[in-house]
Amino acid sequence: MVMNNQGRITRLPGVEAMPGETWTGNKALMLEEPLLFERGSIDRCGVDLPDVPVVADRLGGLARLAPIGLAGLSEPETVRHYTRLSRQNYAIDLGIFPLGSCTMKHNPRLNEKMARLPGFADIHPLQPQSSVQGALQLIDRLATWLKLLTGMPAVSMSPKAGAHGELCGMLAIRAALDDRGDDRRVVLVPESAHGTNPATAAFCGFSVENIPANARGRVDLAALLARLGPDVAAVMITNPNTCGLFEPDMVAICDAVHAAGGFVYCDGANFNAIVGRVRPGDLGIDAMHINLHKTFSTPHGGGGPGSGPVVFSAALAPFAPLPFVRKTSDGFELIEEMQASGSADYDRSFGRMVAFHGQMGMFVRALAYMMSHGADGLRQVAEDAVLNANYILAGLKDIYTAPFAETGPCMHEALFSDDFLHDTGLTTLDLAKAMIDEGFHPMTMYFPLVVHGAMLVEPTETESKASLDQLIGAMRSIAQRMLADPDAYRASPHLAPRRRLDETAAARRPVLNYRDEAA
Amino acid sequence: MVMNNQGRITRLPGVEAMPGETWTGNKALMLEEPLLFERGSIDRCGVDLPDVPVVADRLGGLARLAPIGLAGLSEPETVRHYTRLSRQNYAIDLGIFPLGSCTMKHNPRLNEKMARLPGFADIHPLQPQSSVQGALQLIDRLATWLKLLTGMPAVSMSPKAGAHGELCGMLAIRAALDDRGDDRRVVLVPESAHGTNPATAAFCGFSVENIPANARGRVDLAALLARLGPDVAAVMITNPNTCGLFEPDMVAICDAVHAAGGFVYCDGANFNAIVGRVRPGDLGIDAMHINLHKTFSTPHGGGGPGSGPVVFSAALAPFAPLPFVRKTSDGFELIEEMQASGSADYDRSFGRMVAFHGQMGMFVRALAYMMSHGADGLRQVAEDAVLNANYILAGLKDIYTAPFAETGPCMHEALFSDDFLHDTGLTTLDLAKAMIDEGFHPMTMYFPLVVHGAMLVEPTETESKASLDQLIGAMRSIAQRMLADPDAYRASPHLAPRRRLDETAAARRPVLNYRDEAA
Amino acid sequence: MRYLPLTQPDREAMLASIGVADIDALFVDVPESARLMTPIKGLPNHSPEMLVERELAAMAGKNLTAGTVPFFIGAGAYKHHVPATVDHIIQRGEFLTAYTPYQPEIAQGTLQVLFEFQSQVARLLGMDVANASMYDGSTAMTEAVFMARRVTRRAKALVSAGVHPHYVSVLQTLTRFTDDQVVTHRPLLTKGAPGDDLADLIAAVDAETSCVVVQNPNIFGHVADLSPLAEACHKAGALMIVVVTEVVSLGAITSPGEMGADIVVGEGQSIGNGLNFGGPYLGLFACREKHVRQMPGRLCGETVDAEGKRGFVLTLSTREQHIRREKATSNICTNSGLCALAFSVHMTLLGEAGLRKLAAYNHARAVQLAERLARIPGIEVVTETFFNEFTLKLKSEARPVLRKLTEHGVLAGVSLGRLYPGVQSLENGMIVAVTETASDADFDALEDAFDEVAAW
Amino acid sequence: MRYLPLTQPDREAMLASIGVADIDALFVDVPESARLMTPIKGLPNHSPEMLVERELAAMAGKNLTAGTVPFFIGAGAYKHHVPATVDHIIQRGEFLTAYTPYQPEIAQGTLQVLFEFQSQVARLLGMDVANASMYDGSTAMTEAVFMARRVTRRAKALVSAGVHPHYVSVLQTLTRFTDDQVVTHRPLLTKGAPGDDLADLIAAVDAETSCVVVQNPNIFGHVADLSPLAEACHKAGALMIVVVTEVVSLGAITSPGEMGADIVVGEGQSIGNGLNFGGPYLGLFACREKHVRQMPGRLCGETVDAEGKRGFVLTLSTREQHIRREKATSNICTNSGLCALAFSVHMTLLGEAGLRKLAAYNHARAVQLAERLARIPGIEVVTETFFNEFTLKLKSEARPVLRKLTEHGVLAGVSLGRLYPGVQSLENGMIVAVTETASDADFDALEDAFDEVAAW
Numbered sequence A, B: 001m002v003m004n005n006q007g008r009i010t011r012l013p014g015v016e017a018m019p020g021e022t023w024t025g026n027k028a029l030m031l032e033e034p035l036l037f038e039r040g041s042i043d044r045c046g047v048d049l050p051d052v053p054v055v056a057d058r059l060g061g062l063a064r065l066a067p068i069g070l071a072g073l074s075e076p077e078t079v080r081h082y083t084r085l086s087r088q089n090y091a092i093d094l095g096i097f098p099l100g101s102c103t104m105k106h107n108p109r110l111n112e113k114m115a116r117l118p119g120f121a122d123i124h125p126l127q128p129q130s131s132v133q134g135a136l137q138l139i140d141r142l143a144t145w146l147k148l149l150t151g152m153p154a155v156s157m158s159p160k161a162g163a164h165g166e167l168c169g170m171l172a173i174r175a176a177l178d179d180r181g182d183d184r185r186v187v188l189v190p191e192s193a194h195g196t197n198p199a200t201a202a203f204c205g206f207s208v209e210n211i212p213a214n215a216r217g218r219v220d221l222a223a224l225l226a227r228l229g230p231d232v233a234a235v236m237i238t239n240p241n242t243c244g245l246f247e248p249d250m251v252a253i254c255d256a257v258h259a260a261g262g263f264v265y266c267d268g269a270n271f272n273a274i275v276g277r278v279r280p281g282d283l284g285i286d287a288m289h290i291n292l293h294k295t296f297s298t299p300h301g302g303g304g305p306g307s308g309p310v311v312f313s314a315a316l317a318p319f320a321p322l323p324f325v326r327k328t329s330d331g332f333e334l335i336e337e338m339q340a341s342g343s344a345d346y347d348r349s350f351g352r353m354v355a356f357h358g359q360m361g362m363f364v365r366a367l368a369y370m371m372s373h374g375a376d377g378l379r380q381v382a383e384d385a386v387l388n389a390n391y392i393l394a395g396l397k398d399i400y401t402a403p404f405a406e407t408g409p410c411m412h413e414a415l416f417s418d419d420f421l422h423d424t425g426l427t428t429l430d431l432a433k434a435m436i437d438e439g440f441h442p443m444t445m446y447f448p449l450v451v452h453g454a455m456l457v458e459p460t461e462t463e464s465k466a467s468l469d470q471l472i473g474a475m476r477s478i479a480q481r482m483l484a485d486p487d488a489y490r491a492s493p494h495l496a497p498r499r500r501l502d503e504t505a506a507a508r509r510p511v512l513n514y515r516d517e518a519a
Numbered sequence C, D: 001m002r003y004l005p006l007t008q009p010d011r012e013a014m015l016a017s018i019g020v021a022d023i024d025a026l027f028v029d030v031p032e033s034a035r036l037m038t039p040i041k042g043l044p045n046h047s048p049e050m051l052v053e054r055e056l057a058a059m060a061g062k063n064l065t066a067g068t069v070p071f072f073i074g075a076g077a078y079k080h081h082v083p084a085t086v087d088h089i090i091q092r093g094e095f096l097t098a099y100t101p102y103q104p105e106i107a108q109g110t111l112q113v114l115f116e117f118q119s120q121v122a123r124l125l126g127m128d129v130a131n132a133s134m135y136d137g138s139t140a141m142t143e144a145v146f147m148a149r150r151v152t153r154r155a156k157a158l159v160s161a162g163v164h165p166h167y168v169s170v171l172q173t174l175t176r177f178t179d180d181q182v183v184t185h186r187p188l189l190t191k192g193a194p195g196d197d198l199a200d201l202i203a204a205v206d207a208e209t210s211c212v213v214v215q216n217p218n219i220f221g222h223v224a225d226l227s228p229l230a231e232a233c234h235k236a237g238a239l240m241i242v243v244v245t246e247v248v249s250l251g252a253i254t255s256p257g258e259m260g261a262d263i264v265v266g267e268g269q270s271i272g273n274g275l276n277f278g279g280p281y282l283g284l285f286a287c288r289e290k291h292v293r294q295m296p297g298r299l300c301g302e303t304v305d306a307e308g309k310r311g312f313v314l315t316l317s318t319r320e321q322h323i324r325r326e327k328a329t330s331n332i333c334t335n336s337g338l339c340a341l342a343f344s345v346h347m348t349l350l351g352e353a354g355l356r357k358l359a360a361y362n363h364a365r366a367v368q369l370a371e372r373l374a375r376i377p378g379i380e381v382v383t384e385t386f387f388n389e390f391t392l393k394l395k396s397e398a399r400p401v402l403r404k405l406t407e408h409g410v411l412a413g414v415s416l417g418r419l420y421p422g423v424q425s426l427e428n429g430m431i432v433a434v435t436e437t438a439s440d441a442d443f444d445a446l447e448d449a450f451d452e453v454a455a456w
């Protein structure tokens, strides 16, 4: 469907607005917004610039001559375009966002303010080190927090997100194996693992094998032990796992893997469940990434940026990437090159994995968050996160199928399946879309893969009891209504800016770049 | 209707959500939000504070003991409460806000950023003057702009809004009359004037008499001249006037009033129409307030704050209020007291009209806006504002009754009436509410009073042609649909967060303060 | 020009559809003598954002910022820590760039905030009803005196010597041309209870008195029990108007309402709002239910919509200028909406528990500093009972001392010489305010600075 | 604790309805040996906002901020003026606090922005299709090499000596454990065309070559015509990958797409994003339509909803890790969404006209500065054709000179000694970048500073 330049939904000529419809397509405060390229044009501009001095150019005859096709807008139109678009989004600032595995918690504005202090936001990564001592101090401080919270001796601040952290950890494992001349290449990954785990292992040249889950939603210890051997380089394990359950055999697993000559990489995406209550180092792991954009509340920003520092055991620490910050007698220094470190401790680093020194903007936010909570508050974070998830589990499990509820409490997220809807022909997807109409962001759907029609609900600790009660009430009501009148729920949402979108059509003939139909 | 603590619209027990309704009362992204006092409680808190040192108190036995009843919320709940509420508002950032007389133009974020520079935002009004030289410089700079733009020799920066500016001007007139021992007490105000004009005159102890408008929507010059005399202290006149028309006889009026021994106060609310094209000083006025929150784009903030500096003629300048900024040989000084001025020029000031020195925060914003536009840009502002209004007038006048369209172009706003709806029984109010469903803020309704069922449309210069085309299209469509099927439009809006609200009930038994029904 | 969406081709197309040749044709009503043909002389042309920013930042850089120095200035405006959340919320376009909520169906956000604000303010001040804000404390006080006159039909206002002298000036300015009578006198720096003239006021209130205006804590920081005054007022048929310039005090001190006030006005800047060199600030205004129809300013009230859902509207507007014109209770129109929002957000974050702790902390710190300063030879702490502000009497004139302290990088307070110019009996006095923002290091710096300028 | 909404009574009520005695009962699965009984030692407890702010501001205060000094550092990150509108928009809660748009019906805001971003990036780079962002330019380059391998099924990548040395390091790290082969060598500071090895690359591209990676402008600022290289690549069945680290240049210089690139990657920080000490930044990634199914990263595509209205969704996700796991085109999940929004808002404000003028201004200023510096004895301007950045050759080692310039309060550039440690042939070189933020006064200051440190 095409919109015209006025942002109006194009109708057949002569057809006027129907009752309940409007001429503009707007519905009071729910406003339609055309594409930038429909609103703007290449001669519109929302900046003023100084006059360009006349010089003989030095572009070597490579001046760009053909039109680029970049639509511009005046400043008022720009503000409006993006403000109107923003209102078509759900967000944590609007309500609970219980996406399991994503830890959508409150994003304090203090953190935004701190990250924008010119002393952090307006410094260049290649400034002389004497001019960025405060920045290096901040990185060092954050590193200290992360090491103490995880009980691990070393940390790399380079990784740009969780998956990048996995890469960091697995590269260190590869480097450590190489260092001892060991050519093991198999990485074991539980079925329930996040897709980034196998993808990362493959990226580092490992071959991936799955290990099954047991009936209690945990790694099948026996199967794992059986598979260990001289070809197994590492196990990648998520703990608490993606079913929202703590792996009770974690110590045994680590011991066994080590005994078999392998390493244990822990996916720390779910660290929020245990921060301050369990130090992963005490479980015996070798490396773990920490999503600052989950546990430590840096905002997801509609898809990023994140930050994924990786803590290392003593065995892997020498292989950590460059650069890193080192404390000196009178300040801090940034070690950028192996030869510059002047210490044999660092000459086994696997090298640089990103152009500069990691996500400084996220570091500031995360540290502000950690300092605000303190050691006592972070422990409370884990407790409240787990309490909230169990409250949801308790509030829904009589209606919603809860595959592992019989095995005991969950951690920070509650897992359900759509089995209870089986006779209605409705699915997890239908339920999610009905939640949209009720004013909620749905839970994670169809992940982890070990449960059919999975619904993974992670409330986080920043939800109030009233918020949980409302979610539980609405989810119970939806389930009851679905069971009573399934046909009313096959085409939700009805009240959102868009009805269900045709994803198949999108993939079949991809339109990924605006093409002016008139052109 | 009562909401419960979960923010859910209370329903009869057992009654489930109807089709199109939801259990929560939310409609996807249009979210209901309970009152703070329903969500929060006196033991919830969204701040952390240091521990209170133990001291012997010095409150003289006046410690507050009884509960205050102030509901608190944690920080995440606070962000959500206000974010959800904000989404129930229309705003300039969302679309055209064509409230006549209100000059709802784009509010640049640069201005917000500048007003928040600690050097402006974090200085105390009673700091030693040596420590606020930059602030005094800014006030002086803004004063210079205002004087040059209006062609007037003096300006007072004290007034906190337009009406406060009127007060400033009329007090100066009273002081000037007193100074010459003249006890004239009548102020003439055109019928079309804004309510603040007569209210202000009365506040200063004047008695108000109306002067009628002529058939062309302007002051009836003959009637005015006839009424002038030794009892007339001043004329308060708005130019461009509230019908959006320039008063062509302005020079003649000023001359006549002066000849009769009176003063001319000009309401400058509509300065946006002429800035850079006409200097009010050249018309002969004695005082005029300038709404920085209209012409100079400081945001309205849902009702304020504003800022209403007043420019003065040489005749009134000596009576301007304290304090004011004076340039010295090596900086700026703030004259706070008559005796401190050391100059006979200032000892006739009518005194202090506000605790400190006016709306600094608004001064910064206004100056940033003026500097951005410059002398050339401000002239363009007036031209585009007038062009936009005339484009709307031209686009609607064949359907909408346009009382003065035959007299020539309008200035920055176009005036219509609901005469064309007469046979339908529909009114300006119904039309406004239908515009809400279309996604627009309505125009000013029922003002000015000189036109029955007035609709005053002020687009401002910050609307694009596409935006005007959409407004015109929608308003034409609404009018046509209203004429064709009036009954469908007696109860709009249908799509807004609330249907029409019962204002009569609100006034009959006022509920102005939350009372817990359970208490 | 980045704020102007029309392009030259747009303008031409629009002129054509209007049917005029050029833009000048739309300005035909302007007398020729007043038509400017070129941009105004003496002003620069339009400027890139970057350059505007550079120029304004240079001006801002010339000011000594409160947050960067030991800071103890109060006297009607207070530096408190405002949580980052507050500024974020007030910058939401839907709040910042909305007008007065004239179309309630699409202004429920602003309206519900105002209803909540009114409810918070009424509770804080201990009153029945608060309005949706005034310009600031000083103008609110003047409006209260006018309201008392409407209610009592009497014209004499007795104003305590403890009221902020700027507020008194504003009242005097506004009554200069009406037949209101304002009775006040100079404060005394009485040891223990500076500015306390309650006994005199009780003696003076009579059958002509419309109201007695008193500030608590007063300008010297002194806190008093106003109940006896309220009783005297009510016996005489007058109203007691109480002014509060530091509203954080109400987390610690009995409210004016509990002491019997009929009207309470206040400066709400302390909560949610920055110093801003004096504005914009936030006038608070509250009264008893029975007088509500004489109140100035906007009021937001609860009602229902056509479907019976709760909603909010501006109400009782027959008091206001746009309906009643010259008979309105006030000429106020634009008020301090966004400052009220900031106040409300901050107050919501505090809640009762937070406000009480904040107030207790302010008080305890002020007591600590008062005790430290009292030990410095040559300094006398005049105020005995106070909240977070007290008055010192130095052994010489305070104004030059303050200037020297500023040179030492300490903003130590406000001299009475500045507030009461020419009044010799007060010139050795200075007012010192202590909020949660002052650290121990700041206390030390203040003491050291006093030592260093000890020439006095 | 201000971020935690549960009160103690809430917690107790919830434990009761769960049916457990205390919170420890919910942590039963944790092995006893790993259960911490107290908060972690060595870390402070929770802290008021005001104190956190004070502590972090003190750290920030120790850094020399680019905006406060004459500033000429580039080499992969650039200081441009970002309009205030950009930061306002990215702080809208609906953008800032949303997740990846997995539920498109309530994420059309983010999705439409991504579609527009992709369209802007594709135009800017002169390519058919761009993705929804990568972490940064360096990781995008590595992904491009891997993609070329998938497309060509060849394993040898030739990397120009003009590519940013950090980018080359990242590629080397990531290929260390795969059987990809990376061929590169040290750059030469050739007068006129430093780092230009196009002729060598053209000669070297062969039937084993999967791709040739080249940067334009290169690390030394040198701008070259890549068309002959593209031709050579295509003849050999290899892809040409072009890296752009200063995207503002594309407002002035022929785009990689126009020169025949198959994949273009870039660092988008220059537009809409601050320096941030190196991150978060914005990886750009674009390719030809025919290769889109081998692309890494998220893609947003247009579709319709059940009522036929246009809408947007994430699409072609069968390339991605959450569907394809170990067979995915990349392991990337979280990317740089908000940085992409900032880029898109800034680019919208600029539009084509603004971008071109900004680029022209940057270039003209750089030419002016190059001419001024060329006149200083002991300084040679090595780069002949450039956009806004060029390389100087000093008569002595540049690193200590830069240190001294910093002491003089000027951040004058990046020494090649830092970028290529231990490479003597480069150690006298330094890279100087000039953007619109450098004023004439800054130029003067740089010249003066060179004069003052003229010991060299």
Ligand SMILES: Cc1ncc(COP(=O)(O)O)c(C=O)c1O
Pocket (backbone or CB within 6 Å): A101, A102, A161, A162, A163, A164, A194, A196, A238, A242, A267, A269, A270, A291, A306, A307, A308, D332, D333, D334
């Ligand atoms: C369990 C798990 N592992 C890894 C990741 C990847 O983290 P990121 O998106 O930061 O790359 C996620 C993120 O969704 C996750 O939930």
Ligand SMILES: Cc1ncc(COP(=O)(O)O)c(C=O)c1O
Pocket (backbone or CB within 6 Å): B101, B102, B161, B162, B163, B164, B194, B196, B197, B238, B242, B267, B269, B270, B291, B306, B307, B308, C332, C333, C334
């Ligand atoms: C014509 C006119 N005069 C005066 C005023 C009063 O200005 P303010 O609201 O700033 O007090 C207004 C504001 O609406 C107005 O439109």
